[in-house]
Amino acid sequence: MPADINDILAAARRHCDEEIKPNVDRWNESGTWPRAASDKAGALGLTGLYAPEEFGGQGLPLGEGIRVYEELGKGDGAYAFALSMHNICTYAGCGFGTDAFKEKWGRELTSGRKLANFALTEPQSGSDAGNMYSRAVINEDGTWTISGAKAWVSLADEADIYFTVVKTTDQPGHKDMAMIAIPKDTPGLTFGPRYETPSYNFLPLSEMYMDNVVVSEENIILPVGQGLQGSLMAIDIARVSIASGCCGLMEAALDTALAYSQNRKMFKGVNLDLDGIQWMLGDVATDLEASRLLYRAAANALGTDEGPLMAAHAKRFVPDCAVKAANTCTQVLGGMGLLAPYGLDRLSRLSQMLRIVDGTTEISRVVIGRALQKRAEGLEPLPVPKGYGES
Numbered sequence: 001m002p003a004d005i006n007d008i009l010a011a012a013r014r015h016c017d018e019e020i021k022p023n024v025d026r027w028n029e030s031g032t033w034p035r036a037a038s039d040k041a042g043a044l045g046l047t048g049l050y051a052p053e054e055f056g057g058q059g060l061p062l063g064e065g066i067r068v069y070e071e072l073g074k075g076d077g078a079y080a081f082a083l084s085m086h087n088i089c090t091y092a093g094c095g096f097g098t099d100a101f102k103e104k105w106g107r108e109l110t111s112g113r114k115l116a117n118f119a120l121t122e123p124q125s126g127s128d129a130g131n132m133y134s135r136a137v138i139n140e141d142g143t144w145t146i147s148g149a150k151a152w153v154s155l156a157d158e159a160d161i162y163f164t165v166v167k168t169t170d171q172p173g174h175k176d177m178a179m180i181a182i183p184k185d186t187p188g189l190t191f192g193p194r195y196e197t198p199s200y201n202f203l204p205l206s207e208m209y210m211d212n213v214v215v216s217e218e219n220i221i222l223p224v225g226q227g228l229q230g231s232l233m234a235i236d237i238a239r240v241s242i243a244s245g246c247c248g249l250m251e252a253a254l255d256t257a258l259a260y261s262q263n264r265k266m267f268k269g270v271n272l273d274l275d276g277i278q279w280m281l282g283d284v285a286t287d288l289e290a291s292r293l294l295y296r297a298a299a300n301a302l303g304t305d306e307g308p309l310m311a312a313h314a315k316r317f318v319p320d321c322a323v324k325a326a327n328t329c330t331q332v333l334g335g336m337g338l339l340a341p342y343g344l345d346r347l348s349r350l351s352q353m354l355r356i357v358d359g360t361t362e363i364s365r366v367v368i369g370r371a372l373q374k375r376a377e378g379l380e381p382l383p384v385p386k387g388y389g390e391s
């Protein structure tokens with residue numbers, strides 16, 4: 001039987017209160033991934049959310065499991081993001097991987113004993129994902145020899161396996177793309193210096209280099225021709241997961257502002273008595289309600305024809321609301337909002353990061369714009385005055 005989503009959400013809430021919130025500043029100071037915490041997340045069932053039970057997963061539908069990041073995002077959006085990427089890789093590996101891969105890695109990943117991440121971005125191909133150079137040569141014995149460089153790899157040198165998208169010919173386009181999982185200890189796989197980030201320092205990020213890395217065909221997750229399509233599906237799940245985490249972040253910002261302003265004495269009352277303050281926080285509350293409805297609808301649409309567009313709507317709308325919420329709540333605290341102990345500056349930086357990762361806000365607009373063009377094609381054209389239909 002699949003897990004009960006209410007039990008899993010309660011476990012995520014506990015994990016947030018007991019592990020993330022009390023420790024996140026310390027994690028950031030130390031600049032190291034909190035492996036002990038992610039081990040605990042694994043023991044609570046948070047690292048195999050959508051994977052089938054036969055491999056130790058929770059067997060939750062995407063529409064339910066994605067809500068976990070809202071709970072984790074109340075503690076920290078970067079931690080929620082890293083676990084969301086691990087869960088997507090685990091889902092792909094346990095769903096589309098070879099039998100040998102599932103046997104060897106399935107339970108290791110669902111339990112969180114081993115961590116996974118996704119490597120698509122390259123230095124020259126971020127938003128322009130089709131402009132990829134990393135190249136796999138398929139050898140006669142079935143193994144793949146891979147060379148190239150990935151950029152912005154999260155959990156760099158920390159994850160135990162990297163679900164890597166590669167090209168398999170020199171032809172332009174995406175028809176030859178595939179996804180293969182490269183274990184960290186494979187000879188020829190190395191990582192560049194860590195990126196210096198002003199916040200979320202516990203999340204290791206760097207380039208990843210593949211120098212004639214030889215990988216068994218058992219590790220093919222998406223065969224040749226399905227690499228880009230499958231990655232786009234993974235990215236849709238990731239986009240909705242980000243929106244879910246952003247709702248947690250907004251709630252954390254709102255609660256901080258409310259807790260402070262109900263106590264901040266001014267003008268013979270408290271800050272929260274001021275209409276202007278209530279309106280500012282009221283807008284944050286409305287944005288949060290709308291964001292929740294949108295990401296949950298998008299999560300339920302994943303896997304249907306509506307999935308990509310709904311994911312784009314969620315990724316376009318919700319992180320923008322989160323940036324606005326974090327900044328508004330900072331403003332409500334006045335000068336105090338800028339001080340580290342209140343955590344709002346951290347939330348501002350995190351929300352901006354969440355606008356970029358897994359496809360920027362602008363790329364979501366591109367997806368929405370294309371859908372609108374398609375929709376326009378189905379409409380009876382309206383007449384335009386003479387001269388307006390020519391260019």
Ligand SMILES: Cc1cc2nc3c(=O)[nH]c(=O)nc-3n(C[C@H](O)[C@H](O)[C@H](O)COP(=O)(O)OP(=O)(O)OC[C@H]3O[C@@H](n4cnc5c(N)ncnc54)[C@H](O)[C@@H]3O)c2cc1C
Pocket residue numbers: 085117118119120121125126127128151152153154155205353356357358359360361362363366
């Ligand atoms: C913290 C963090 C973690 C990440 N982790 C991973 C990971 O684990 N694995 C992975 O593969 N990738 C990861 N990424 C990469 C991330 O997905 C890319 O940063 C993102 O896709 C944007 O690519 P880019 O940074 O190269 O920006 P660019 O593609 O250079 O874009 C620059 C600007 O141009 C805008 N733009 C691009 N195209 C258009 C357009 N058509 N119209 C209008 N504006 C446009 C963009 O929105 C952006 O504002 C991570 C990124 C961050 C910040």
